Amino acid sequence: MSGTRERLYLDAARRAGLAVPDDWRSYHKDAFPHYHVFATMQRARKDAAKKTVFASARIVAKVSAEETKTLSLYHFMQLGFDLSSRE
Known part of the structure; x- marks a missing residue:
């Protein structure tokens, strides 16, 4: 995965108020x-x-x-998570 895309994900997650790891390559998913x-x-x-x-x-x-541990992809899509490609 591109470091540029991962930085975008980190930035989006931070702006949404999510806790983000210091290193996206190595973190524990439960944390x-x-x-x-x-x-x-x-x-x-x-x-x-x-x-x-x-x-x-x-x-x-x-x-x-x-x-986050129990919802399926379908449920996230019902909440509005968009799986479409570029607009």
Whole structure:
């Protein structure tokens, strides 16, 4: 994964109020559950537009840490997580 894209994910996550790791290459997912879910879903759609990335971070920020462990991709999509490509 491109360091540029990962920096975008970190920036979007921070702006949404998510706790983010110091090193995106090596972190424990249980310590950063929201970031882990957000970044994992973003990595599956490398060509997402910036505004979509930021909107998706805000959606993940709205769920509880426990929900990040139990909600399915379908549920995140129901909340508004956009899996489309560039606009």
